[in-house]
Amino acid sequence: MAKELTRDTYLSKHVGDFPAEVTIGGRTYVKVDDLRYGTNPHQAACYYKPVGEICAIGDMEILKNGKSGLSQTNLEDISYALNIVKFFDRTACAVMKHVNPSGAAVGLPGESMKSVYLKARDADARAAFGSVIAFNAEVDADTAREIMGTFVECVVAPSYAPGVLEIFNDGETYKLNRHIRIIRCGAISSLPRFVGEAREIHNTIKVLGDGSLVMAQPLLTSLHGVEDLVPAEAENKRCGHQKSTVEATEQQKLDLLAAWYINLSVRSNGVVIVKDGQTLSVGTGEQDRVGAIEQAIAKFNQKYSGSGTLQNSVMSSDGFFPFEDGVETAAKAGVTAIIAPSGSLRDADVIKRANELGVALYHAPERIFSHH
Structure with a gap:
Protein backbone atom coordinates (compact mmCIF):
# COMPACT_ATOMS: atom_id res chain seq x y z
CA MET A 1 0.00 0.00 0.00
CA LEU A 191 -9.63 42.66 0.36
CA PRO A 192 -12.32 44.29 -1.81
CA ARG A 193 -15.89 43.96 -0.53
CA PHE A 194 -18.21 45.92 -2.79
CA VAL A 195 -18.69 46.31 -6.52
CA GLY A 196 -16.34 49.01 -7.78
CA GLU A 197 -13.58 48.38 -5.21
CA ALA A 198 -11.73 45.61 -7.05
CA ARG A 199 -8.56 46.16 -9.03
CA GLU A 200 -7.01 44.05 -11.76
CA ILE A 201 -5.06 41.96 -9.22
CA HIS A 202 -8.35 40.75 -7.74
CA ASN A 203 -9.54 39.15 -10.96
CA THR A 204 -10.11 35.42 -10.63
CA ILE A 205 -8.45 32.91 -12.94
CA LYS A 206 -9.78 29.43 -13.59
CA VAL A 207 -7.91 26.85 -15.66
CA LEU A 208 -10.11 24.68 -17.86
CA GLY A 209 -9.44 21.04 -18.66
CA ASP A 210 -7.43 21.79 -21.80
CA GLY A 211 -5.29 24.50 -20.21
CA SER A 212 -7.43 27.38 -21.42
CA LEU A 213 -8.02 30.19 -18.91
CA VAL A 214 -11.11 32.09 -17.82
CA MET A 215 -10.38 35.47 -16.22
CA ALA A 216 -13.25 37.18 -14.43
CA GLN A 217 -13.88 40.04 -12.07
CA PRO A 218 -14.20 38.88 -8.45
CA LEU A 219 -17.55 38.10 -6.87
CA LEU A 220 -18.51 41.20 -4.87
CA THR A 221 -21.82 42.78 -3.90
CA SER A 222 -23.58 46.12 -4.21
CA LEU A 223 -25.34 45.61 -0.88
CA HIS A 224 -23.49 47.95 1.49
CA GLY A 225 -25.83 47.95 4.48
CA VAL A 226 -29.36 47.49 5.80
CA GLU A 227 -30.32 50.79 4.18
CA ASP A 228 -29.90 49.04 0.82
CA LEU A 229 -32.46 46.33 1.62
CA VAL A 230 -35.31 46.77 -0.85
CA PRO A 231 -38.74 45.11 -0.36
CA ALA A 232 -39.40 42.76 -3.26
CA GLU A 233 -41.59 44.18 -6.00
CA ALA A 234 -42.63 42.75 -9.38
CA GLU A 235 -45.49 42.48 -11.85
CA ASN A 236 -46.82 39.95 -14.32
CA LYS A 237 -50.09 39.27 -16.12
CA ARG A 238 -51.07 36.46 -13.79
CA CYS A 239 -50.75 38.35 -10.48
CA GLY A 240 -50.56 41.99 -11.47
CA HIS A 241 -48.36 44.29 -9.40
CA GLN A 242 -47.08 42.76 -6.16
CA LYS A 243 -44.92 44.22 -3.39
CA SER A 244 -43.70 42.66 -0.15
CA THR A 245 -45.83 44.04 2.70
CA VAL A 246 -44.20 42.21 5.62
CA GLU A 247 -41.49 44.15 7.49
CA ALA A 248 -38.46 42.44 9.02
CA THR A 249 -37.31 43.46 12.49
CA GLU A 250 -34.10 45.46 12.88
CA GLN A 251 -32.20 42.39 14.07
CA GLN A 252 -33.57 40.37 11.17
CA LYS A 253 -32.32 43.03 8.76
CA LEU A 254 -28.83 42.71 10.24
CA ASP A 255 -29.15 38.93 9.96
CA LEU A 256 -30.28 39.20 6.33
CA LEU A 257 -27.20 41.27 5.57
CA ALA A 258 -24.96 38.73 7.33
CA ALA A 259 -26.63 35.82 5.52
CA TRP A 260 -26.04 37.57 2.20
CA TYR A 261 -22.37 38.27 2.88
CA ILE A 262 -21.76 34.70 4.04
CA ASN A 263 -23.53 33.32 0.96
CA LEU A 264 -20.94 34.98 -1.28
CA SER A 265 -18.54 32.25 -0.10
CA VAL A 266 -20.97 29.33 -0.39
CA ARG A 267 -20.94 27.06 -3.42
CA SER A 268 -24.09 27.48 -5.51
CA ASN A 269 -26.87 26.63 -5.38
CA GLY A 270 -26.55 27.99 -1.87
CA VAL A 271 -28.78 29.18 0.95
CA VAL A 272 -27.76 30.45 4.38
CA ILE A 273 -30.10 30.48 7.39
CA VAL A 274 -29.19 32.93 10.18
CA LYS A 275 -30.60 33.99 13.53
CA ASP A 276 -29.10 36.46 16.02
CA GLY A 277 -25.84 36.66 14.10
CA GLN A 278 -25.29 32.88 13.85
CA THR A 279 -25.65 30.57 10.89
CA LEU A 280 -28.14 27.90 11.85
CA SER A 281 -27.53 25.93 8.68
CA VAL A 282 -25.95 26.21 5.24
CA GLY A 283 -27.35 24.46 2.18
CA THR A 284 -24.72 24.23 -0.54
CA GLY A 285 -23.82 22.65 -3.86
CA GLU A 286 -27.32 21.50 -4.77
CA GLN A 287 -28.50 21.44 -8.37
CA ASP A 288 -31.90 22.97 -7.56
CA ARG A 289 -33.00 25.86 -5.37
CA VAL A 290 -35.56 23.97 -3.27
CA GLY A 291 -33.05 21.17 -2.78
CA ALA A 292 -30.59 23.62 -1.22
CA ILE A 293 -33.30 24.82 1.20
CA GLU A 294 -34.37 21.27 2.02
CA GLN A 295 -30.74 20.30 2.60
CA ALA A 296 -30.21 23.20 5.02
CA ILE A 297 -33.37 22.35 6.97
CA ALA A 298 -32.50 18.64 7.07
CA LYS A 299 -28.97 19.40 8.28
CA PHE A 300 -30.32 21.56 11.08
CA ASN A 301 -32.85 18.94 12.18
CA GLN A 302 -30.34 16.09 11.97
CA LYS A 303 -27.38 17.74 13.66
CA TYR A 304 -29.37 19.41 16.39
CA SER A 305 -31.38 16.23 17.05
CA GLY A 306 -34.63 18.16 17.21
CA SER A 307 -33.38 20.74 19.74
CA GLY A 308 -33.55 24.41 18.89
CA THR A 309 -35.76 25.90 16.22
CA LEU A 310 -35.61 27.79 12.96
CA GLN A 311 -38.58 29.91 14.03
CA ASN A 312 -38.12 33.61 13.19
CA SER A 313 -34.83 32.96 11.40
CA VAL A 314 -33.84 34.60 8.12
CA MET A 315 -32.51 33.13 4.91
CA SER A 316 -30.48 34.27 1.92
CA SER A 317 -30.61 32.62 -1.49
CA ASP A 318 -27.82 33.20 -4.01
CA GLY A 319 -30.28 32.97 -6.92
CA PHE A 320 -33.92 33.83 -7.56
CA PHE A 321 -36.87 31.59 -6.79
CA PRO A 322 -38.28 30.19 -10.04
CA PHE A 323 -41.46 29.09 -8.25
CA GLU A 324 -43.26 29.68 -4.97
CA ASP A 325 -42.12 26.34 -3.49
CA GLY A 326 -38.82 27.72 -2.22
CA VAL A 327 -40.52 30.32 -0.03
CA GLU A 328 -43.13 27.78 1.05
CA THR A 329 -40.46 25.29 2.14
CA ALA A 330 -38.54 27.92 4.11
CA ALA A 331 -41.67 29.34 5.75
CA LYS A 332 -42.87 25.91 6.84
CA ALA A 333 -39.55 25.45 8.70
CA GLY A 334 -39.92 28.78 10.51
CA VAL A 335 -38.05 31.26 8.30
CA THR A 336 -39.83 34.65 8.41
CA ALA A 337 -37.53 36.90 6.32
CA ILE A 338 -35.71 36.16 3.05
CA ILE A 339 -33.32 37.96 0.73
CA ALA A 340 -32.86 36.78 -2.85
CA PRO A 341 -32.27 38.39 -6.25
CA SER A 342 -35.10 38.99 -8.67
CA GLY A 343 -35.17 37.61 -12.20
CA SER A 344 -37.86 34.95 -12.31
CA LEU A 345 -40.90 35.21 -14.60
CA ARG A 346 -42.85 34.30 -11.47
CA ASP A 347 -41.35 36.94 -9.16
CA ALA A 348 -44.81 38.45 -8.61
CA ASP A 349 -46.23 35.02 -7.75
CA VAL A 350 -43.43 34.46 -5.23
CA ILE A 351 -44.00 37.86 -3.60
CA LYS A 352 -47.74 37.25 -3.36
CA ARG A 353 -47.16 33.87 -1.72
CA ALA A 354 -44.60 35.34 0.71
CA ASN A 355 -47.15 37.95 1.81
CA GLU A 356 -49.74 35.22 2.34
CA LEU A 357 -47.25 33.27 4.48
CA GLY A 358 -46.18 36.31 6.52
CA VAL A 359 -42.63 36.25 5.18
CA ALA A 360 -40.71 39.48 4.60
CA LEU A 361 -39.11 39.23 1.14
CA TYR A 362 -36.30 41.51 -0.03
CA HIS A 363 -34.75 41.67 -3.49
CA ALA A 364 -30.96 41.73 -3.61
CA PRO A 365 -29.21 43.85 -6.25
CA GLU A 366 -27.48 40.92 -7.97
CA ARG A 367 -27.14 37.16 -8.21
CA ILE A 368 -24.14 35.71 -6.32
CA PHE A 369 -23.54 32.21 -7.72
CA SER A 370 -20.13 30.90 -6.67
CA HIS A 371 -18.96 27.99 -8.83
CA HIS A 372 -15.73 27.37 -6.92
Whole structure:
Protein backbone atom coordinates (compact mmCIF):
# COMPACT_ATOMS: atom_id res chain seq x y z
CA MET A 1 0.00 0.00 0.00
CA ALA A 2 1.32 3.43 -0.92
CA LYS A 3 2.46 5.55 2.01
CA GLU A 4 1.34 9.18 2.20
CA LEU A 5 4.32 11.45 1.67
CA THR A 6 5.43 13.94 4.30
CA ARG A 7 6.12 17.54 3.35
CA ASP A 8 9.89 16.95 3.39
CA THR A 9 9.89 13.83 1.24
CA TYR A 10 7.26 15.28 -1.08
CA LEU A 11 9.04 18.58 -1.62
CA SER A 12 12.36 16.83 -2.10
CA LYS A 13 10.85 15.33 -5.25
CA HIS A 14 8.92 18.35 -6.44
CA VAL A 15 10.76 21.57 -5.50
CA GLY A 16 11.77 23.27 -8.73
CA ASP A 17 8.71 22.14 -10.70
CA PHE A 18 7.31 25.68 -10.45
CA PRO A 19 9.14 28.86 -11.55
CA ALA A 20 10.20 31.54 -9.09
CA GLU A 21 8.14 34.10 -11.00
CA VAL A 22 5.22 33.97 -13.41
CA THR A 23 3.61 36.68 -15.54
CA ILE A 24 -0.14 36.70 -16.12
CA GLY A 25 -1.93 39.50 -17.90
CA GLY A 26 1.22 41.61 -17.85
CA ARG A 27 1.57 41.40 -14.06
CA THR A 28 4.44 39.62 -12.29
CA TYR A 29 3.84 37.18 -9.45
CA VAL A 30 6.62 35.91 -7.20
CA LYS A 31 6.57 32.50 -5.54
CA VAL A 32 5.90 32.69 -1.80
CA ASP A 33 6.44 29.05 -0.91
CA ASP A 34 6.09 25.46 -2.03
CA LEU A 35 3.02 23.84 -0.53
CA ARG A 36 2.69 20.53 1.25
CA TYR A 37 0.56 19.43 -1.68
CA GLY A 38 -2.25 20.70 -3.87
CA THR A 39 -5.80 19.48 -3.38
CA ASN A 40 -4.54 15.91 -2.86
CA PRO A 41 -1.18 14.51 -1.70
CA HIS A 42 -0.13 13.37 -5.20
CA GLN A 43 -0.53 16.91 -6.62
CA ALA A 44 2.47 19.23 -6.32
CA ALA A 45 1.67 22.90 -5.67
CA CYS A 46 3.05 26.27 -4.69
CA TYR A 47 1.58 29.73 -4.34
CA TYR A 48 2.44 33.20 -5.59
CA LYS A 49 1.69 36.81 -4.69
CA PRO A 50 1.61 39.85 -6.98
CA VAL A 51 4.81 41.87 -6.78
CA GLY A 52 4.55 45.20 -4.96
CA GLU A 53 1.03 44.63 -3.59
CA ILE A 54 -0.32 44.49 -0.03
CA CYS A 55 -2.02 41.10 0.33
CA ALA A 56 -4.09 39.62 3.12
CA ILE A 57 -2.98 36.10 2.19
CA GLY A 58 0.23 36.61 0.24
CA ASP A 59 1.68 38.59 3.18
CA MET A 60 0.54 36.27 5.94
CA GLU A 61 3.03 35.13 8.56
CA ILE A 62 3.05 31.58 9.91
CA LEU A 63 3.55 31.94 13.66
CA LYS A 64 3.26 28.23 14.40
CA ASN A 65 3.56 25.48 11.84
CA GLY A 66 2.20 21.98 12.16
CA LYS A 67 4.23 18.88 11.49
CA SER A 68 4.06 19.91 7.83
CA GLY A 69 3.30 23.07 5.91
CA LEU A 70 0.17 24.42 4.30
CA SER A 71 -1.68 22.71 1.46
CA GLN A 72 -3.67 24.28 -1.34
CA THR A 73 -6.86 23.27 0.47
CA ASN A 74 -5.68 25.15 3.58
CA LEU A 75 -5.02 28.28 1.52
CA GLU A 76 -8.38 28.10 -0.22
CA ASP A 77 -10.20 27.69 3.09
CA ILE A 78 -8.22 30.62 4.52
CA SER A 79 -9.16 32.73 1.51
CA TYR A 80 -12.88 32.00 1.66
CA ALA A 81 -12.98 32.40 5.45
CA LEU A 82 -11.35 35.84 5.24
CA ASN A 83 -13.77 36.70 2.44
CA ILE A 84 -16.57 36.24 4.98
CA VAL A 85 -15.17 38.05 8.02
CA LYS A 86 -13.91 41.00 5.92
CA PHE A 87 -17.47 42.38 5.68
CA PHE A 88 -18.03 43.00 9.39
CA ASP A 89 -17.02 45.80 11.76
CA ARG A 90 -18.20 43.69 14.70
CA THR A 91 -16.25 40.61 15.79
CA ALA A 92 -16.80 37.87 13.22
CA CYS A 93 -15.68 34.25 12.87
CA ALA A 94 -15.91 31.84 9.95
CA VAL A 95 -15.30 28.08 10.24
CA MET A 96 -14.46 26.57 6.86
CA LYS A 97 -14.47 22.98 5.60
CA HIS A 98 -13.94 21.99 1.98
CA VAL A 99 -14.27 25.60 0.77
CA ASN A 100 -17.68 26.08 2.37
CA PRO A 101 -18.54 27.55 5.76
CA SER A 102 -19.75 24.92 8.19
CA GLY A 103 -20.63 27.86 10.41
CA ALA A 104 -20.14 31.59 10.80
CA ALA A 105 -21.15 34.14 13.40
CA VAL A 106 -21.14 37.89 13.98
CA GLY A 107 -21.02 39.33 17.48
CA LEU A 108 -24.00 40.99 19.09
CA PRO A 109 -23.36 44.13 21.17
CA GLY A 110 -21.19 43.22 24.17
CA GLU A 111 -20.67 39.62 23.08
CA SER A 112 -17.26 38.07 23.72
CA MET A 113 -15.04 36.66 21.00
CA LYS A 114 -15.23 33.24 22.67
CA SER A 115 -19.03 33.31 22.38
CA VAL A 116 -18.83 34.33 18.71
CA TYR A 117 -16.41 31.48 18.02
CA LEU A 118 -18.61 28.95 19.80
CA LYS A 119 -21.63 30.04 17.77
CA ALA A 120 -19.66 29.64 14.53
CA ARG A 121 -18.22 26.26 15.56
CA ASP A 122 -21.39 24.82 17.01
CA ALA A 123 -23.53 25.79 14.05
CA ASP A 124 -22.23 22.44 12.78
CA ALA A 125 -19.85 21.05 15.39
CA ARG A 126 -19.40 17.74 13.57
CA ALA A 127 -18.32 19.40 10.32
CA ALA A 128 -16.07 21.82 12.24
CA PHE A 129 -13.69 18.95 13.16
CA GLY A 130 -10.41 19.64 11.34
CA SER A 131 -11.52 23.06 10.11
CA VAL A 132 -9.84 26.33 9.20
CA ILE A 133 -10.96 29.22 11.42
CA ALA A 134 -10.71 32.92 10.58
CA PHE A 135 -11.32 36.00 12.72
CA ASN A 136 -11.40 39.68 11.80
CA ALA A 137 -10.09 40.82 15.20
CA GLU A 138 -7.35 40.01 17.71
CA VAL A 139 -7.70 36.55 19.23
CA ASP A 140 -7.80 36.56 23.03
CA ALA A 141 -6.77 33.89 25.55
CA ASP A 142 -10.28 32.63 26.37
CA THR A 143 -10.97 32.03 22.68
CA ALA A 144 -7.59 30.33 22.18
CA ARG A 145 -8.26 27.88 25.02
CA GLU A 146 -11.66 27.03 23.54
CA ILE A 147 -10.13 26.48 20.09
CA MET A 148 -7.55 24.11 21.56
CA GLY A 149 -10.29 21.90 22.98
CA THR A 150 -11.23 20.46 19.57
CA PHE A 151 -9.19 19.46 16.52
CA VAL A 152 -8.43 22.42 14.23
CA GLU A 153 -6.16 22.62 11.17
CA CYS A 154 -5.45 26.35 11.05
CA VAL A 155 -6.33 29.62 12.76
CA VAL A 156 -5.90 32.89 10.87
CA ALA A 157 -6.38 36.34 12.37
CA PRO A 158 -4.88 39.85 12.08
CA SER A 159 -3.27 39.61 15.54
CA TYR A 160 -3.04 37.63 18.77
CA ALA A 161 -3.13 39.00 22.33
CA PRO A 162 -0.08 38.60 24.59
CA GLY A 163 0.19 35.05 25.92
CA VAL A 164 -2.08 33.52 23.26
CA LEU A 165 0.75 31.93 21.27
CA GLU A 166 1.87 30.16 24.44
CA ILE A 167 -1.58 28.56 24.66
CA PHE A 168 -1.43 27.45 21.02
CA ASN A 169 2.06 26.01 21.61
CA ASP A 170 1.04 24.04 24.71
CA GLY A 171 1.05 20.62 23.11
CA GLU A 172 1.24 18.85 26.45
CA THR A 173 -2.04 20.24 27.77
CA TYR A 174 -3.77 20.15 24.39
CA LYS A 175 -2.40 16.98 22.80
CA LEU A 176 -5.18 16.79 20.20
CA ASN A 177 -4.09 20.12 18.73
CA ARG A 178 -0.33 19.99 19.13
CA HIS A 179 0.10 20.42 15.34
CA ILE A 180 -2.30 23.33 14.92
CA ARG A 181 -1.12 26.03 12.49
CA ILE A 182 -1.37 29.65 13.66
CA ILE A 183 -1.22 32.39 11.04
CA ARG A 184 -1.18 36.18 11.18
CA CYS A 185 -2.83 37.42 8.01
CA GLY A 186 -1.96 40.56 6.13
CA ALA A 187 -4.29 43.55 6.04
CA ILE A 188 -7.89 42.36 5.76
CA SER A 189 -8.73 45.88 4.57
CA SER A 190 -6.84 45.08 1.35
CA LEU A 191 -9.63 42.66 0.36
CA PRO A 192 -12.32 44.29 -1.81
CA ARG A 193 -15.89 43.96 -0.53
CA PHE A 194 -18.21 45.92 -2.79
CA VAL A 195 -18.69 46.31 -6.52
CA GLY A 196 -16.34 49.01 -7.78
CA GLU A 197 -13.58 48.38 -5.21
CA ALA A 198 -11.73 45.61 -7.05
CA ARG A 199 -8.56 46.16 -9.03
CA GLU A 200 -7.01 44.05 -11.76
CA ILE A 201 -5.06 41.96 -9.22
CA HIS A 202 -8.35 40.75 -7.74
CA ASN A 203 -9.54 39.15 -10.96
CA THR A 204 -10.11 35.42 -10.63
CA ILE A 205 -8.45 32.91 -12.94
CA LYS A 206 -9.78 29.43 -13.59
CA VAL A 207 -7.91 26.85 -15.66
CA LEU A 208 -10.11 24.68 -17.86
CA GLY A 209 -9.44 21.04 -18.66
CA ASP A 210 -7.43 21.79 -21.80
CA GLY A 211 -5.29 24.50 -20.21
CA SER A 212 -7.43 27.38 -21.42
CA LEU A 213 -8.02 30.19 -18.91
CA VAL A 214 -11.11 32.09 -17.82
CA MET A 215 -10.38 35.47 -16.22
CA ALA A 216 -13.25 37.18 -14.43
CA GLN A 217 -13.88 40.04 -12.07
CA PRO A 218 -14.20 38.88 -8.45
CA LEU A 219 -17.55 38.10 -6.87
CA LEU A 220 -18.51 41.20 -4.87
CA THR A 221 -21.82 42.78 -3.90
CA SER A 222 -23.58 46.12 -4.21
CA LEU A 223 -25.34 45.61 -0.88
CA HIS A 224 -23.49 47.95 1.49
CA GLY A 225 -25.83 47.95 4.48
CA VAL A 226 -29.36 47.49 5.80
CA GLU A 227 -30.32 50.79 4.18
CA ASP A 228 -29.90 49.04 0.82
CA LEU A 229 -32.46 46.33 1.62
CA VAL A 230 -35.31 46.77 -0.85
CA PRO A 231 -38.74 45.11 -0.36
CA ALA A 232 -39.40 42.76 -3.26
CA GLU A 233 -41.59 44.18 -6.00
CA ALA A 234 -42.63 42.75 -9.38
CA GLU A 235 -45.49 42.48 -11.85
CA ASN A 236 -46.82 39.95 -14.32
CA LYS A 237 -50.09 39.27 -16.12
CA ARG A 238 -51.07 36.46 -13.79
CA CYS A 239 -50.75 38.35 -10.48
CA GLY A 240 -50.56 41.99 -11.47
CA HIS A 241 -48.36 44.29 -9.40
CA GLN A 242 -47.08 42.76 -6.16
CA LYS A 243 -44.92 44.22 -3.39
CA SER A 244 -43.70 42.66 -0.15
CA THR A 245 -45.83 44.04 2.70
CA VAL A 246 -44.20 42.21 5.62
CA GLU A 247 -41.49 44.15 7.49
CA ALA A 248 -38.46 42.44 9.02
CA THR A 249 -37.31 43.46 12.49
CA GLU A 250 -34.10 45.46 12.88
CA GLN A 251 -32.20 42.39 14.07
CA GLN A 252 -33.57 40.37 11.17
CA LYS A 253 -32.32 43.03 8.76
CA LEU A 254 -28.83 42.71 10.24
CA ASP A 255 -29.15 38.93 9.96
CA LEU A 256 -30.28 39.20 6.33
CA LEU A 257 -27.20 41.27 5.57
CA ALA A 258 -24.96 38.73 7.33
CA ALA A 259 -26.63 35.82 5.52
CA TRP A 260 -26.04 37.57 2.20
CA TYR A 261 -22.37 38.27 2.88
CA ILE A 262 -21.76 34.70 4.04
CA ASN A 263 -23.53 33.32 0.96
CA LEU A 264 -20.94 34.98 -1.28
CA SER A 265 -18.54 32.25 -0.10
CA VAL A 266 -20.97 29.33 -0.39
CA ARG A 267 -20.94 27.06 -3.42
CA SER A 268 -24.09 27.48 -5.51
CA ASN A 269 -26.87 26.63 -5.38
CA GLY A 270 -26.55 27.99 -1.87
CA VAL A 271 -28.78 29.18 0.95
CA VAL A 272 -27.76 30.45 4.38
CA ILE A 273 -30.10 30.48 7.39
CA VAL A 274 -29.19 32.93 10.18
CA LYS A 275 -30.60 33.99 13.53
CA ASP A 276 -29.10 36.46 16.02
CA GLY A 277 -25.84 36.66 14.10
CA GLN A 278 -25.29 32.88 13.85
CA THR A 279 -25.65 30.57 10.89
CA LEU A 280 -28.14 27.90 11.85
CA SER A 281 -27.53 25.93 8.68
CA VAL A 282 -25.95 26.21 5.24
CA GLY A 283 -27.35 24.46 2.18
CA THR A 284 -24.72 24.23 -0.54
CA GLY A 285 -23.82 22.65 -3.86
CA GLU A 286 -27.32 21.50 -4.77
CA GLN A 287 -28.50 21.44 -8.37
CA ASP A 288 -31.90 22.97 -7.56
CA ARG A 289 -33.00 25.86 -5.37
CA VAL A 290 -35.56 23.97 -3.27
CA GLY A 291 -33.05 21.17 -2.78
CA ALA A 292 -30.59 23.62 -1.22
CA ILE A 293 -33.30 24.82 1.20
CA GLU A 294 -34.37 21.27 2.02
CA GLN A 295 -30.74 20.30 2.60
CA ALA A 296 -30.21 23.20 5.02
CA ILE A 297 -33.37 22.35 6.97
CA ALA A 298 -32.50 18.64 7.07
CA LYS A 299 -28.97 19.40 8.28
CA PHE A 300 -30.32 21.56 11.08
CA ASN A 301 -32.85 18.94 12.18
CA GLN A 302 -30.34 16.09 11.97
CA LYS A 303 -27.38 17.74 13.66
CA TYR A 304 -29.37 19.41 16.39
CA SER A 305 -31.38 16.23 17.05
CA GLY A 306 -34.63 18.16 17.21
CA SER A 307 -33.38 20.74 19.74
CA GLY A 308 -33.55 24.41 18.89
CA THR A 309 -35.76 25.90 16.22
CA LEU A 310 -35.61 27.79 12.96
CA GLN A 311 -38.58 29.91 14.03
CA ASN A 312 -38.12 33.61 13.19
CA SER A 313 -34.83 32.96 11.40
CA VAL A 314 -33.84 34.60 8.12
CA MET A 315 -32.51 33.13 4.91
CA SER A 316 -30.48 34.27 1.92
CA SER A 317 -30.61 32.62 -1.49
CA ASP A 318 -27.82 33.20 -4.01
CA GLY A 319 -30.28 32.97 -6.92
CA PHE A 320 -33.92 33.83 -7.56
CA PHE A 321 -36.87 31.59 -6.79
CA PRO A 322 -38.28 30.19 -10.04
CA PHE A 323 -41.46 29.09 -8.25
CA GLU A 324 -43.26 29.68 -4.97
CA ASP A 325 -42.12 26.34 -3.49
CA GLY A 326 -38.82 27.72 -2.22
CA VAL A 327 -40.52 30.32 -0.03
CA GLU A 328 -43.13 27.78 1.05
CA THR A 329 -40.46 25.29 2.14
CA ALA A 330 -38.54 27.92 4.11
CA ALA A 331 -41.67 29.34 5.75
CA LYS A 332 -42.87 25.91 6.84
CA ALA A 333 -39.55 25.45 8.70
CA GLY A 334 -39.92 28.78 10.51
CA VAL A 335 -38.05 31.26 8.30
CA THR A 336 -39.83 34.65 8.41
CA ALA A 337 -37.53 36.90 6.32
CA ILE A 338 -35.71 36.16 3.05
CA ILE A 339 -33.32 37.96 0.73
CA ALA A 340 -32.86 36.78 -2.85
CA PRO A 341 -32.27 38.39 -6.25
CA SER A 342 -35.10 38.99 -8.67
CA GLY A 343 -35.17 37.61 -12.20
CA SER A 344 -37.86 34.95 -12.31
CA LEU A 345 -40.90 35.21 -14.60
CA ARG A 346 -42.85 34.30 -11.47
CA ASP A 347 -41.35 36.94 -9.16
CA ALA A 348 -44.81 38.45 -8.61
CA ASP A 349 -46.23 35.02 -7.75
CA VAL A 350 -43.43 34.46 -5.23
CA ILE A 351 -44.00 37.86 -3.60
CA LYS A 352 -47.74 37.25 -3.36
CA ARG A 353 -47.16 33.87 -1.72
CA ALA A 354 -44.60 35.34 0.71
CA ASN A 355 -47.15 37.95 1.81
CA GLU A 356 -49.74 35.22 2.34
CA LEU A 357 -47.25 33.27 4.48
CA GLY A 358 -46.18 36.31 6.52
CA VAL A 359 -42.63 36.25 5.18
CA ALA A 360 -40.71 39.48 4.60
CA LEU A 361 -39.11 39.23 1.14
CA TYR A 362 -36.30 41.51 -0.03
CA HIS A 363 -34.75 41.67 -3.49
CA ALA A 364 -30.96 41.73 -3.61
CA PRO A 365 -29.21 43.85 -6.25
CA GLU A 366 -27.48 40.92 -7.97
CA ARG A 367 -27.14 37.16 -8.21
CA ILE A 368 -24.14 35.71 -6.32
CA PHE A 369 -23.54 32.21 -7.72
CA SER A 370 -20.13 30.90 -6.67
CA HIS A 371 -18.96 27.99 -8.83
CA HIS A 372 -15.73 27.37 -6.92
